[in-house]
Amino acid sequence: MAITRIAPSRATRALNLLRTINSTHSACPCHSNPGHNHHIQNPYAGRVRSLATPVDLSQQKEYAFEMAASSIRFGPGCTKEVGMDFKHLGAKKVLVVTDSTVLKLDAMKQVAEGLEKQGIPYEVFSKTRVEPKDYSIKEAIEWAKSKQGDAFLAVGGGSVIDTAKLMNLYTTFPDADFLDFVNAPLGKGKPVTSKLKPLIAVPTTAGTGSETTGTAIFDLVEKKAKTGIAHRNMKPTLGICDPINTRTMPSAVHASSGLDVLCHSLESWTAIPFHERTPRPQDPIERPAYQGANPISDIFSLQALRDTVKYLPRAVKDPDDFEAQSKMLLAATLAGVGFGNAGVHLCHGMSYPISSQNPGYKHAGYDVQQDIIPHGVSVAVTAPAVFKYTGASNPDRHLAAAEAFGVDISNVKRESAGEVLGEALAKFLVELGDQPRGLKALGFKPSHVDMLVEGTIPQARVLKLAPNLDTSGGQEEREQLAGLFEDAMEY
Known part of the structure; x- marks a missing residue:
């Protein structure tokens, strides 16, 4: 593969990187399967341009990908650290989002003790609906607007975490119409143009992965379809993944x-x-x-x-x-x-x-x-x-x-x-x-x-x-x- 000459050491490193990415014999476990005749072909081979080739902005197909994920803390017992996290974030009032079942579990006891130990005021919203509807989301948003918190804490499964993301979004953009950010064609699909308030997610189920993503899903009742909002600026600041919190799952x-x-x-x-x-x-x-x-x-x-x-x-x-x-x-x-x-x-x-x-x-x-x-x-x-x-x-x-x-x-x-x-x-x-x-x-x-x-x-x-x-x-x-x-x- 031809490559524009630059400083020898940089050119060598760049050429090796391109060869690695383009190789159909990569040792990466996702692109090969040692020990078998079967081979996973690299679908990205040949997509990396020569460093001398100008980018044609008129092309319609994508040419780049972007990696975004929440910070993750993983380990049994780490829920108790959440109060210190909010202290470091400078939070003055935390809005805690959960549901009526999780409200009674040890995970909520742990976060309450953590916040109280650090002297951080908080209020709890526990009316989150499992598999949320647009009307349950709107109720949660109105509650959050009335409480004037400067940070969010979600304790529960994907429904709770997604609801907290949307509460965070619409309190940051309080004048936005509900459909402004909803995925097109059901909504207007507008991008989220600024950072939101700090949000820490404490999952109590092992499934949605919502603690890592900027996606929130709900039912748009009138359309009889689920939809949602997805933008990397909605992802939680931190996901606290404590295996102890999943032990209560049926x-x-x-x-x-x-x-x-x-x-x-x-x-x-x-x-x-x-x-x-x-x-x-x-x-x-x-x-x-x-x-x-x-x-x-x-x-x-x-x-x-x-x-x-x-x-x-x-x-x-x-x-x-x-x-x-x-x-x-x-x-x-x-x-x-x-x-x-x-x-x-x-x-x-x-x-x-x-x-x-x-x-x-x-x-x-x-x-x-x-x-x-x-x-x-x-x-x-x-x-x-x-x-x-x-x-x-x-x-x-x-x-x-x-x-x-x-x-x-x-x-x-x-x-x-x-x-x-x-x-x-x-x-x-x-x-x-x-x-x-x-x-x-x-x-x-x-x-x-x-x-x-x-x-x-x-x-x-x-x-x-x-x-x-x-x-x-x-x-x-x-x-x-x-x-x-x-x-x-x-x-």
Whole structure:
């Protein structure tokens, strides 16, 4: 590869770096698979320009990726440090966000003691809704506006952390219309143009990875679809990942939260490469948080997948298996870093109408009054059909994922990659136990498919990252999505 001559030592280092990135024989575990004839091809090969080549800003495809994640502290017992963190941040009044269940748990006791020990005033909002709706988010925002806090602390699962992010956003921009920042086309999709107040997230579930990302998801009730807001300026200042806080999760919550990790890792691992995403932003502040698979996200996503396959069954089976629970919390965080920068695609895009159009299903093990399809269940229920469909887009990546499930891929043909991964996923879900085996088990019928498709079409933010999918919003996309929903009816 030609390279412009610069100082010899710098030129040598630059050339070695380019060779490493472009090599299809990288030792990186995400791009090779030592010990097998199978090889994961590098989808980024040839994308790095010569240092002498000017950048053509008129090109539509992306040419860069940006890595953003919250600072993370991981370790049993580290929740008690949160008061000192807010003291160092100079917080004068902390707004604590939780839900009615977590309010009674030791995690809340730990944060209260930590804040009180440092003499930091705080007030608690505990009305967060599991799988939040736009109206529950608005109620939380109005509460936060009335309290005039200068920092936020979220203690709970993804619903709590996402709600706190939105409270932070709309108290920083108090005059904004609610739809200003909501993802297009359901909202205006405006970028978040300034830093928000400090937000520390203390997850009590091992699933969403919300402590690492700038994404917040909720139901837009009138549109019968889930949507959200995503921008790197919304990510928490710090995520405190204390494995002790996940020990109170019931097995059903362990399972559904872990399935979210599973799909986060699989979808970000198989998303289109970042350099295939369009359009290229004219200003870096407009570069989306979900950018497509890239060499950094790959490392986090593949490791999270391997750990989830290994430890989730153990965590679900034995609530006292502290090693498995700790590993799942770490996997959730790793996957959060991976998908928070690469993005997710079809499982998540299709899950949003599944959750919001729930025909009357209430998942066992959830202590809530309303019907509920937990988020992890809604994403995993389509996974066997989705990855069977996407296999042809990148057979090597799908085979690498199948290998993570224990499949011997040494003699598998590349054209069978999707089918093999789909079968491995179905087997894993069945053996995990107590999971609905397709949309029929949730109460959906073939007559629901058209509405599910219409609820998926607006999820352009994630669908644009889906391999093999027409994303024009026309009839071909509708037919492709309808076929996937039909295939997902049962497995």
